[in-house]
Amino acid sequence: MAVQISPSILSADFSRLAEEAKAVEGADWLHVDVMDNHFVPNLTLGVPVVESLARATDTPLDCHLMIENPDHWAPRYVEAGAGSVTFHAEAAAAPVRLAREIRAKGARASMALKPATPVEPYEDLLSELDMLLIMTVEPGFGGQAFLDIMLPKIRRTRELISKHGLELWLQVDGGVSASTIERCAEAGADVFVAGSAVYNADDPAAAVRMLRDQAAAVTASAPWACAH
Numbered sequence: 001m002a003v004q005i006s007p008s009i010l011s012a013d014f015s016r017l018a019e020e021a022k023a024v025e026g027a028d029w030l031h032v033d034v035m036d037n038h039f040v041p042n043l044t045l046g047v048p049v050v051e052s053l054a055r056a057t058d059t060p061l062d063c064h065l066m067i068e069n070p071d072h073w074a075p076r077y078v079e080a081g082a083g084s085v086t087f088h089a090e091a092a093a094a095p096v097r098l099a100r101e102i103r104a105k106g107a108r109a110s111m112a113l114k115p116a117t118p119v120e121p122y123e124d125l126l127s128e129l130d131m132l133l134i135m136t137v138e139p140g141f142g143g144q145a146f147l148d149i150m151l152p153k154i155r156r157t158r159e160l161i162s163k164h165g166l167e168l169w170l171q172v173d174g175g176v177s178a179s180t181i182e183r184c185a186e187a188g189a190d191v192f193v194a195g196s197a198v199y200n201a202d203d204p205a206a207a208v209r210m211l212r213d214q215a216a217a218v219t220a221s222a223p224w225a226c227a228h
């Protein structure tokens with residue numbers, strides 16, 4: 001699978017969301033961070049804003065739900081127009097049922113792991129998912145420093161994907177920039193969320209292209225990238 005870039009609208013100007021979404025057209029996804037001030041200590045946006053964003057851009061929406069009770073809310077984000085919906089493993093009561101419901105409603109189903117949550121207990125669930133998101137910061141805020149200590153988890157997850165022959169995308173989110181994306185790609189990530197590295201750049205669309213080129217140069221020689 002080719003590498004994909006998902007700019008996070010969290011680092012954009014929220015008073016101009018439609019324009020900011022258009023500024024990164026050409027990206028593979030638009031990452032939308034939904035926070036409820038319970039699962040994480042921050043509050044962002046909800047279903048009505050996602051509905052409006054879906055109308056404002058042709059870029060598919062990659063909704064990252066940092067909320068309690070995703071079992072109830074995740075399907076609502078599919079109905080709002082998201083192309084991919086990520087719920088947190090730590091918050092979901094019934095992750096298999098939820099992933100199946102997201103898929104049945106027509107979106108890609110994805111599950112996220114906070115930094116302290118290991119992947120191994122979820123090995124048997126991976127076949128139910130279209131993407132696994134490994135957080136490379138503690139969720140809640142943009143602009144935090146990348147956690148290098150997550151690289152072994154990315155590597156172990158890539159090994160599990162290869163071992164089971166899965167078509168699972170492996171996303172990283174948090175502190176991904178020109179100085180960290182290559183390490184993520186080397187470890188086995190293939191979908192990269194970048195908020196501040198894209199929206200703080202003078203030319204966000206060019207920043208997306210540069211990040212994609214950097215990651216693609218690394219994965220071009222990765223055996224797992226050739227296999228998918």
Ligand SMILES: O=C(CO)[C@@H](O)[C@H](O)COP(=O)(O)O
Pocket residue numbers: 008010011031033064066137138139140141142143144173174175176193194195196197
């Ligand atoms: O989910 C989150 C934060 O919880 C992210 O999607 C951030 O929005 C990424 O921002 P940067 O770390 O790239 O600035």
Ligand SMILES: [Fe+2]
Pocket residue numbers: 008031032033064173193
């Ligand atoms: Fe995110």
